[in-house]
Amino acid sequence: MELQFLGTSSGTPTKTRNVSGTALRSAGGWVLVDCGEGTQHRILRTNLSPHDLRAVFVTHLHGDHCYGLPGLLASAGLLNRTAPLAIVGPQPLERYVRGVMETTALQLPYPVRFIDVADAAAADLLDDLAVTVAPLSHRIASYAYGFTEKVTERRLDAAMLAAAGVPRGPLWGVLQGGNDVTLPDGSPVRSADVLQPPRRPRRIVIAGDNDMPELLAQAVQGADVLVHEATYTEAVLEKIGPGPQHSSALRVARFAREAAIPSLLLTHFSPRYQDERGPLTLADIEAEARAEYGGSLFLARDLARYALDKAGMLTELPPR
Amino acid sequence: MELQFLGTSSGTPTKTRNVSGTALRSAGGWVLVDCGEGTQHRILRTNLSPHDLRAVFVTHLHGDHCYGLPGLLASAGLLNRTAPLAIVGPQPLERYVRGVMETTALQLPYPVRFIDVADAAAADLLDDLAVTVAPLSHRIASYAYGFTEKVTERRLDAAMLAAAGVPRGPLWGVLQGGNDVTLPDGSPVRSADVLQPPRRPRRIVIAGDNDMPELLAQAVQGADVLVHEATYTEAVLEKIGPGPQHSSALRVARFAREAAIPSLLLTHFSPRYQDERGPLTLADIEAEARAEYGGSLFLARDLARYALDKAGMLTELPPR
Structure with a gap:
């Protein structure tokens, strides 16, 4: 299983970071979690194709997580996609997408099937992955998606x-x-x-915007990796106040330690944190998380890929 | 007056070209004509700011010309814009934008005023530029916008x-x-x-998608520059057939010659034309246009800037 980040900035894009979009590759192909504006532009810089995207999972309907969806659908159409596409998310996702399609005369040469988050687990959308859903706490309805391998291969003893x-x-x-x-x-x-007993299935949980990481306590049981926003450091979060309903690096890292999650991948950084130099940098986020969490910690970068091996070890892959 | 292209590709973005968006700078500030997905990402690479954008003019409601609008509005809000913003375009532009805002909980800290193309000329939106509108021929309603200086400065004799x-x-x-x-x-x-007589006002016409350049005969009278799509070469257009309702380089260039337009800026190139090497390249478009048109010809590139001086001469500016 492999994660590739198509955007790691919160709210607005920066010169180096796009807004949210995360690709998850597995044996059966790839799915997309969130699709901020410019996700299709990032896809152009990967070996992913909108043509063979299996499903899109939208964590919540803020623009920086879904304004790239109409364009991605349109481009898949121009690429002559014919395979149906499942789009999973909270209401009013379908009304959003259908409204854009209708007002902008967008006709697609493939069927789109909208699936409410409440039905996502039962829909059995993916041959090789079981999907779970966990509600989060944000200004609007927001969810985490869990992806668990359906392990079928067995080894002889x-x-x-x-x-x-x-x-x-x-x-x-x-x-x-x-x-x-x-x-x-x-x-x-x-x-x-x-036959040996089947190996433990790998599990990755990808969360949307959320100011209460502890809501994931059940969802992360058996998870190898949690992908979670760390929009701010704790000091900045406290200065801004709880209004935006985001998490600090400290709060997520503390939760990940308490939940004993082996690997934590932070993303969705406020544009106020610069990559290298500046009054606030990503190093501040990283230091705050490391102080709380002794597991395998990564701060996601756009286009970076992270492989989760069968032993449950997450490693960053070199650029292609 | 200065044009800066934020996207020059038709339909889908490429690695080097975004979908449509054109900035027009004048004494009074800047306006945007079309706003395809990723326009705000391109703006990050200019010295333009969504904060002091005066108005957006949408030529038509195909996604590659308007899917960047919600994200640009949202980002201007996150930048704490308070000045009202005028958005001009054909129906159902307002329904499109308001639908996205409502379904994605987008609240803006500044007022947005929608102006139908039919009312754009009379609305007198810009202190220093008069706006004219001309209907075009495309699969959906599409328009050209003309921007003419209101010349106020006078020179002594x-x-x-x-x-x-x-x-x-x-x-x-x-x-x-x-x-x-x-x-x-x-x-x-x-x-x-x-006082000397006032100098001739500069005039730039920026057209949306259109398969009948001759519809612009009246609009380009007195124009120094026409910005027009040249999606295909004539051979490719004939192979594809008239369905997409785009122009070939030949047809636009022939019109520009017959209309005696001093400068022609071609844009909105099909992604099948590569920048440099390939079975089809932008050089094919350029050669076809040059064979018909002896005026000042440019093929727009993303982020390229073109200055129109007071004598009506268009020149490409060096990169910043």
Whole structure:
């Protein structure tokens, strides 16, 4: 499983950071979580294509998370996409998109299916990923999406094979495929008896804007990675007050420590934090989070990719 | 007067060209013609600011000309803009923008005033520019906007001053300001008698998508510059057929020659034309236009600036 960030700025784009959009690649293809304005422009700088996007999950309907959706849909149409596209999100997502389509004469050569967040888990949208939804706390309805692998591959247990007397050869493949066999000597061997238990499925939770990370306590159980906004440092959050309903690095990091999440990926930084030099920098966010959280911590950058291996380890990939 | 292109691609953005958006600077500030997705991202790379944008003119409601408008409005709000903003365009522009604002909880700290194209000329929106509107031919209602200087500055005529016996000194300034004077010897001098006739006002016409350049015959009278789409070369247009209702370089250039327009600025190029290498390049568009048109020809590039001097000469400015 791989994450690629298409935008990591809060509210407005900066010269180096676009507004929110996160691509999640898995065995079955890619999905997009949020689609701020300019997401399709970022996609041009990746090897992702709107043509084979499987689904879009919108965390909430603030513009910096959804104003790129009409353009992405239009461009997929101009690329002659024909595959249906599922768009998941809170109300009034469908009214927003259909309103834009109607007033701007946008006709798509593929069907769009809108799925309310309440129905997202049951909709079984993705072959290889189960989806969960958790409500958050923000100025408007906001959600986190959890993506859990449906683990189907199984590995043979060499010791069990030896004990059962199965000779190395084609029978191993048959057993690994879940089928029982009969050995040349007539003794039966059941696949289930020579397979290792399935590995723990990987799970990534991607949260929308939220000022109460603790609402994710249940959602992050078994999660390898939490992607969460850290719009401000705590000092700036306290100066601004609770009105915007965002999280500080401190609050998210503290939650991640208490919830024992192995990897924390922070994003959605206020444009007041400069990348390098300035009165406020991303280093302030990072230092605040590191002081609270001893796990594997990353501050997302636009176009950066992060791979989650089968052991549950998150690492940043080198640029292509 | 100065034009700066914020997008020059048709339909979808490319790595080097955004979708449509054109800034027009004049003595009174700047206005924007069209606002495709990502226009605010381009603005970040200029010295323009959404904060002091005077008005937006939308040529037509296709997404590549207006999907950046909600994000630009939102960002101007986050920049604490308070000045009212006029948005001019065809129906259902207001319904489009208001629908997005309502469904995405966008509240702006400044008033937005929607003006239908039919009322744009009479609205007298800009202190220093008169606006004219011309209907075009496209799949949906599309318009060209003409911007003509309201010339107020006047120059003194040295020969007339000498003939009237006005000594060099403060009286010159008084006369230039439009006021009559009495000389020390008691003889009266009228300002109107010593001023040169006002210079010809500069005029720039910026057209939306259009497959019938000849519709602009009246609008370009007295124009120094026409900005017009040249989506295709003629061969590609003929291969695609008339359905998209765009112009070829040939058709626009031929019209510009017949209408004797001094400067022609082509834009809105199909992404199939590469900047440099490729089976089709912008050089194809340029060669086709040059073969028809002997005036001052430019193919717009993103972020390029073009200055129109008081003599009516258009030149490309060096990058900042």
